[in-house]
Amino acid sequence: MRVVLSNSSGVPLYQQIKDQVALAVLSGELAEGSALPSVRALARDLRISIITTTRAYTELAAGGFIATVPGKGAYVLPLDSALVREQLLRQVEDGLQTALDAARRAGLGREELIELLDGLLQTEHC
Template sequence: MHVVLSTDSASPIYEQIKVQMRAAILSGAIAAGGTLPSLRQLAADLRVSVVTVTRAYNDLVAEGLARNEHGRGFVVLAVEADVAQQALDATLDDLLRRLVVAAGHAGVDLPALHRRLDDQWRSE
């Protein structure tokens, strides 16, 4: 699982971890029954506190996306396909709203935004 953190983001580190883990679970990148990376390993890989990762994982548990099993760690729970798609769509809509606001603040018009989005799409 590849998690990318930004120290420039307004979102706290635990929130960035949670959002990316949630997306991986909802998209099926981490299948039901699979385990999330261990707390200590992910904390070491990301160079953050174990407490930070624990908070992110506990939020996923509270959302019903994972459970903590003694001896196994955090196990991904099954999510109905339509529920997962609705959640992914809501996340995308939120990101698009924030993109439009940021583009407006930067003085980027719609055609320029389309070009930049196309460029990013092709680079991925």
């Protein structure tokens, strides 16, 4: 797994780490039981504070993605189907919000948006 950080994105570094690790878990890139780099190793590799990596790992653990074992490290937990669904719904909502923002700027109305979505769904099923 590779973590790429951007200082200019406006998203806190710990959130970028959390999001990328969570996505890797949800996509299967990181399998159940996979070991993550230690907090210190990740901080060193990314050239960031240990506090930042600790916060990312703490939030990943709180979200049910990883478990930390003192003296052993952090490991990927089995995926909970409710957790996976919630994360995917959040991604859909974020994507739809981005689309709505663009539609407003383009002056599109509700009916035009529904037509666009229906067209995309039909294209996908062909």
